[in-house]
Amino acid sequence: MQTKALKIGTRASPLALAQAHETRDRLMAAHGLSEDAFEIVPLTTTGDQILDKPLSEVGGKGLFTKELEDALFDGRIDIAVHSSKDMATVLPDGLEATVFLPREDVRDTFIGKLAPSIAELPHGATVGSSSLRRQSLIRRMRPDLNVIIFRGNVQTRLRKLDEGIAAGTLLAYAGLRRLGLTHIITDLMPLDMFPPAPGQGAIGIEFRSADRSIREMLSAIHDAPTGHALTCERAYLRALDGSCRTPIAGHAVVDGDRLFFKGIILSLDGQEAHEVEREGKVSDAEAIGRAAGEDVRGRAGPKFFEAWG
Numbered sequence: 085m086q087t088k089a090l091k092i093g094t095r096a097s098p099l100a101l102a103q104a105h106e107t108r109d110r111l112m113a114a115h116g117l118s119e120d121a122f123e124i125v126p127l128t129t130t131g132d133q134i135l136d137k138p139l140s141e142v143g144g145k146g147l148f149t150k151e152l153e154d155a156l157f158d159g160r161i162d163i164a165v166h167s168s169k170d171m172a173t174v175l176p177d178g179l180e181a182t183v184f185l186p187r188e189d190v191r192d193t194f195i196g197k198l199a200p201s202i203a204e205l206p207h208g209a210t211v212g213s214s215s216l217r218r219q220s221l222i223r224r225m226r227p228d229l230n231v232i233i234f235r236g237n238v239q240t241r242l243r244k245l246d247e248g249i250a251a252g253t254l255l256a257y258a259g260l261r262r263l264g265l266t267h268i269i270t271d272l273m274p275l276d277m278f279p280p281a282p283g284q285g286a287i288g289i290e291f292r293s294a295d296r297s298i299r300e301m302l303s304a305i306h307d308a309p310t311g312h313a314l315t316c317e318r319a320y321l322r323a324l325d326g327s328c329r330t331p332i333a334g335h336a337v338v339d340g341d342r343l344f345f346k347g348i349i350l351s352l353d354g355q356e357a358h359e360v361e362r363e364g365k366v367s368d369a370e371a372i373g374r375a376a377g378e379d380v381r382g383r384a385g386p387k388f389f390e391a392w393g
């Protein structure tokens with residue numbers, strides 16, 4: 085006898101749906117269940133509706149998660165599948181996101197029309213990106229380029245490239261991989277020059293803390309190294325206030341019981357940068373991230389953050 089289907093909440097974008105399907109497939113495999121043990125519930129979020137402004141202006145990451153969290157609280161869904169990168173650093177009481185699928189390649193990619201790489205773009209060429217981190221990193225590499233805001237899902241951005249609105253754009257490898265679109269990549273950005281956003285490449289699963297059976301079911305698909313890396317990166321972001329208004333990169337790598345973290349915060353023009361490196365035991369992931377965030381925050385000084393208002 086089939087009990088009630090597990091309701092998997094997700095945003096309705098093609099990338100979000102791909103992530104929900106990956107989560108369902110892993111749960112099916114781990115527990116020997118069939119497709120009808122699950123129901124995928126796509127929800128439209130405010131963040132998906134406002135496409136003409138940078139995220140930092142319309143209210144930040146919470147926009148993509150609020151509707152899903154409301155649905156978790158009122159039982160319309162049992163779990164919510166997120167791109168960890170888009171998750172707020174502090175979750176509402178009663179919910180947690182402590183389950184992570186094995187992380188995809190964390191790098192950014194360049195999709196170029198006029199040239200295959202940023203270095204080869206003609207002087208003054210236009211590059212589209214909605215991410216403050218990517219905008220700063222581009223300007224740091226190539227101050228001559230014209231960086232414009234580019235929002236919308238992957239398909240929308242690709243259409244804008246075809247329309248000639250920009251000569252290129254940057255997207256996470258992870259998203260393109262999940263959409264089966266890696267063939268459009270013209271360059272992979274090196275980690276040292278183009279460090280990723282905290283959480284990039286990792287799928288995180290949010291659920292009601294009190295729901296023991298769901299916690300147990302999810303534990304079978306949790307990837308511990310990804311969990312440690314994300315604990316560190318999210319603590320770093322929290323220590324920096326998790327502000328969407330500051331260009332922030334941060335990346336933790338786990339090797340056995342050791343964790344290595346590198347972070348950088350930048351000015352929007354890319355001309356000022358503060359870097360931090362920390363390492364320690366995976367069991368100290370949270371403390372390492374917090375210390376890194378406080379360290380870099382202190383070294384940048386209050387004036388650095390004032391600029392963002």
Ligand SMILES: NCc1[nH]cc(CCC(=O)O)c1CC(=O)O
Pocket residue numbers: 167168169170254255256257258259283284285286287
């Ligand atoms: N903010 C949108 C978003 N959230 C997560 C990803 C990619 C997938 C991931 O990082 O796991 C993307 C698109 C992009 O940055 O290219």
